[in-house]
Amino acid sequence: AQSVAQPEDQVNVAEGNPLTVKCTYSVSGNPYLFWYVQYPNRGLQFLLKYITGDNLVKGSYGFEAEFNKSQTSFHLKKPSALVSDSALYFCAVSSWVAGSYQLTFGKGTKLSVIP
Amino acid sequence: EAGVTQSPTHLIKTRGQQATLRCSPISGHTSVYWYQQALGLGLQFLLWYDEGEERNRGNFPPRFSGRQFPNYSSELNVNALELEDSALYLCASSYNQLTGSNEQFFGPGTRLTVL
Numbered sequence: 704a705q706s707v708a709q710p711e712d713q714v715n716v717a718e719g720n721p722l723t724v725k726c727t728y729s730v731s732g733n734p735y736l737f738w739y740v741q742y743p744n745r746g747l748q749f750l751l752k753y754i755t756g757d758n759l760v761k762g763s764y765g766f767e768a769e770f771n772k773s774q775t776s777f778h779l780k781k782p783s784a785l786v787s788d789s790a791l792y793f794c795a796v797s798s799w800v801a802g803s804y805q806l807t808f809g810k811g812t813k814l815s816v817i818p
Numbered sequence: 819e820a821g822v823t824q825s826p827t828h829l830i831k832t833r834g835q836q837a838t839l840r841c842s843p844i845s846g847h848t849s850v851y852w853y854q855q856a857l858g859l860g861l862q863f864l865l866w867y868d869e870g871e872e873r874n875r876g877n878f879p880p881r882f883s884g885r886q887f888p889n890y891s892s893e894l895n896v897n898a899l900e901l902e903d904s905a906l907y908l909c910a911s912s913y914n915q916l917t918g919s920n921e922q923f924f925g926p927g928t929r930l931t932v933l
Binding site: 744754797806 | 863908
């Protein structure tokens with residue numbers, strides 16, 4: 704079975720500082736990895752994905768993520784945090800499970816950017 | 819381009835009743851997914867429909883069911899409602915998942931409250 708772990712329920716960072724939201728995964732085959740963001744009372748918005756190729760993936764709103772196969776990690780990063788980045792962030796992995804692709808989400812990390 | 823739409827926004831039912839939630843995917847998307855987001859439990863995968871067929875099902879009892887119509891819109895039905903069914907139900911759509919690498923686009927959700 705595949706799984707995603709987001710080890711931090713909450714991350715606090717000062718505005719202007721770099722931010723990292725951690726994600727590790729477990730799959731039996733090659734993974735497709737995704738990051739989504741959820742603002743209060745809203746659905747999820749797609750940020751970026753890793754399919755293959757360059758391990759550093761750039762996405763929306765200045766976010767990027769680094770795929771590390773040996774550490775089975777896909778941490779989300781941004782060089783300079785904004786107050787408007789405060790939201791709930793979900794990491795997800797897609798892989799072939801029991802005859803179809805299945806997307807599994809982590810439990811989410813609440814990011815608070817402090818002015 | 820219109821995004822994924824869901825109706826109703828809010829739904830209040832009593833225990834034992836049935837709830838019907840509706841979703842319209844982005845034009846051109848053939849896959850529709852349903853998720854349950856209960857407080858503290860993250861996103862739990864419910865159902866995946868593609869081309870009118872149920873492709874995968876999460877670990878939920880049979881009283882959670884749905885269907886996909888010829889225009890690719892979808893309906894989620896929850897029978898014999900229980901208090902713990904209270905949650906935000908999110909619908910997502912994507913191009914077909916033959917490769918598993920297509921990102922999903924989410925609607926704003928339906929907030930179901932069971933009294």
